[in-house]
Amino acid sequence: MVNHRHILSVLVIVGFLSTIAQSVRFDLQSGHTKCIAEDIKSNSMTVGKYSIVNPNEGHPMPESHKITVRVTSAYGNNYHYADHVESSQFAFQAVEAGDYMACFWAADHKPQTTVTIDFDWKSGVAAKDWTNVAKKGSVEVLELELKKLHETVTSIHDEMFYLREREQEMQELNRSTNSRMAWLGFFSLAVCLSVAGLQLWHLKTFFEKKKLI
Numbered sequence: 001m002v003n004h005r006h007i008l009s010v011l012v013i014v015g016f017l018s019t020i021a022q023s024v025r026f027d028l029q030s031g032h033t034k035c036i037a038e039d040i041k042s043n044s045m046t047v048g049k050y051s052i053v054n055p056n057e058g059h060p061m062p063e064s065h066k067i068t069v070r071v072t073s074a075y076g077n078n079y080h081y082a083d084h085v086e087s088s089q090f091a092f093q094a095v096e097a098g099d100y101m102a103c104f105w106a107a108d109h110k111p112q113t114t115v116t117i118d119f120d121w122k123s124g125v126a127a128k129d130w131t132n133v134a135k136k137g138s139v140e141v142l143e144l145e146l147k148k149l150h151e152t153v154t155s156i157h158d159e160m161f162y163l164r165e166r167e168q169e170m171q172e173l174n175r176s177t178n179s180r181m182a183w184l185g186f187f188s189l190a191v192c193l194s195v196a197g198l199q200l201w202h203l204k205t206f207f208e209k210k211k212l213i
Contacts, residue, residue: 023120025053030064030115031108035101038121041162042097046123048080050104051087053116061086064113068105074098094123097162125155 028034040046052065069088071080073096080090084107094100106115125148 025116025118027114027116028104028106030106030113033103033105035103037099037101038123040094040100040123041158042094044094044124046094047091048102048121049089050117050119053118064109065115066107067115069102071100071102073100125151
């Protein structure tokens with residue numbers, strides 16, 4: 001008989017691994033910018049939320065603790081913008097594949113201050129709210145974990161094809177670079193031989209004029 005508890009434990013572990021996402025806490029000085037990049041496939045869902053950590057817990061947030069946030073694609077298209085906020089969130093489906101950039105900027109302040117930011121960014125399977133899926137579908141725990149596993153396998157499958165495409169692009173770039181370097185080498189050799197020939201011709205002409213040869 002199949003041990004459902006064992007299967008469930010394995011699926012829970014797989015589901016946990018599939019929800020690993022980019023969650024960071026970092027310091028940002030006033031007047032400075034910090035950017036974080038995330039490689040996202042096209043048609044993938046991505047969600048993010050960020051908030052400033054209150055340096056004086058239990059008291060109002062200092063007025064100086066405000067940030068401006070912009071999320072852009074590798075092609076410079078804007079997907080999120082928030083100005084002078086303490087916290088916010090974004091969610092969108094990536095149209096373009098590549099590195100998406102989330103840039104945080106703190107307004108200049110005298111004296112200089114440092115704000116601490118919590119930033120959570122999820123993409124693909126990790127971006128799905130499985131709790132809501134379970135509530136809406138009224139599914140059992142095991143069925144939910146199986147659904148997670150199916151989504152994870154599909155995501156891995158898509159990721160493999162995506163990486164294969166990126167590898168082919170890199171191979172094409174390498175071939176193109178090697179070809180250009182080869183032509184540059186031949187050109188450099190031709191220039192060197194031409195210069196050497198002109199030097200020999202000039203020396204021969206000089207010695208003939210001086211009647212040394």
